[in-house]
Amino acid sequence: MQRYINTALDSGWLWLLARLCLMVIFISSGLAKLLDVEGGMTEMRAAGLRPDWLFTLASAAVLLIGAALILLNRWVWLGAGMLSVFLILTIAIVHTFWTMSAPRMQISLYFALEHISVIGGLWVTAIASRLRQRLADVCEES
Template identity: 60%
Template sequence: MWFIVRCLITFLFLSSGFAKLLDVEGSFAEMRAANLNPAWFYNYASALVLLTGSYFILFNRHVWLGAAMLSAFLLLTIIFVHQFWNMSASAAKISLYFVLEHLAVIGGLISIAMLSIYRQHLPSLGQGDS
């Protein structure tokens, strides 16, 4: 079950990271639309963070670091891309939905990091400290 949880939480980030590498022109256009210049830098930096963070979680290596990387990515996306507070009513509503979704995913990432640490200490919990 632990492997399935890690696959599910990383699927979104892996697909986005690989899309940034496979559809470079589309990704560059996405970066330019968000006023992120130079587009090539933000595109490849995003892909690196998405794929590296996913690697840590998927392969159960420093899960906390992968979760922190992906959470930071989502928080920065909220601040720089989904600025619902600066948008017209209809655009703000859509952006707010993205923000709420990002916050829910951050909660999942925090949960998976906590579970990873708990799982590491699980064998020693049953032995008790005297």
């Protein structure tokens, strides 16, 4: 049984599937901002970001470019960094639970904690990508 698990964990298909699962939220959010620009601009106005059209397009670009880098397994560290900064800024600008009262505070806190967990997942992905590349390089040299 362990041999099958190890084979799956070493496989390229599971590596791609794991990255895809992590990127679903970023891809869907980025596409939503492009397909419903007015909705995206409403989000930006609600967060106090002006000009709303610029922040909507910039957000969509960061989300989709960062996700693409990770999915393509190219410059994963850069994609993970872009998306991590996006999430940190989202906490600082939108999910400011420390300025709110209950029950809004609790919901914002949960979103902030979720974002922090996803940031950890992004960093783990960047680390795993680097280690997989180093392993592939060593195997090629042998």
